[in-house]
Amino acid sequence: MRLIDFKDNFPNEAACKAEFKLLREKSGIVCKKCKGKSHYWLTSKEMYQCKNNSCRFRTSLKSGTVMENSKMSYFNWFLMTHLICSTKNDFSALELQRQIGHKYYAPVFFMAHKLRLVMGKRDSIYTFVGSVEMDEGYFTHSNPLEVNEFTGVKEELKRGVGSQKKSKVLVMNSIIKVKPSIEKSKHKHNTIPKYLKMTVIENVKSKDLIKEITEKISEESELITDDNRAYSDLNSLVKTHTVNNVTKVDACKVLPWVHKAISNAKGKISNVYKGVSEQYLQNYLNEHSYKFNRRNFEGGIFIRLISACVLYTWY
DSSP, rough: OOHHHHHHOSSHHHHHHHHHHHHHHHOOOOTTTTTOOOOEEEEETTTTEEOOOTTTOOOETTSSSTTTTTOOOHHHHHHHHHHHHSSSOOOOOOHHHHTTOOOOHHHHHHHHHHHHHHHHHHTTTTOSSSSEEEEEEEEEOOOOOBTTTTTTBBOOOOOOOGTTTTEEEEEEEEEEEOOOOOOOOTTTSSEEEEEEEEEESSSSSSHHHHHHHHHHHHHHOEEEOOOOGTTTOOGGGSSEEEEEEEHHHHHHHHHHHHHHHHHHHHIIIIISSSSSOOOGGHHHHHHHHHHHHTTTTTTHHHHHHHHHHHHOOOO
């Protein structure tokens, strides 16, 4: 949705609140006390009241949504959602604060991360079917060095993938096979990417990977990986497991879309946020994957995210 379209559709607080109320009623309201689904709107209180005579519990418009307990206006929530969805690039919390004109940084920061949590929850309900590339990436985070609890001295950074400043991320990218191009070019592939999932994991070991693959990939899928020893016990989880014995140089040719996704995500984090903490890394990856998976939706991504905000809480 372009900025001019947003301004026409949601010019003020009343318009945003009316749209949110419409989406809330469309998704259905469930009573927190008796789990009843029949409610009516109390105009004087601006709350829903349960029709169960023995309950009569009241539910606010924001209750049970990502906006629960938030004092921010509906217009600010809608505007921030629009800003996040309006471009392929990201906005830092400081830039979001400047754009919506809010006095304080912290509320804007947490609003953005609540939206990113909702993005992750929405994408988690889908599983991959078909051909799936999988590999791990190592993302640098900006956490301070850990202090030894006995000596009080900061520990030295390890080098390589075991560094304390590296987070392990499992990357899955479903692909579709297409006819190879007649033109000979190193940039042409016989596959195109479809959907993406990026998950921060503690260890790249078989037991951790089995859990992730069981949740995210259908048993009828084809899994394509390199020859990492952690991937050796995955045959029983999918229909076909293709292992490629490749060097670091050839990995980008055998698993092109996974490595492009890792490269793009690292570049975005480095350019926009100048580094992120380990605590919030998953949220930034949620946003990157969510927007990539809906890259062809054009203006529809905004209303889809607002609808997801109605269905999911941030906790």
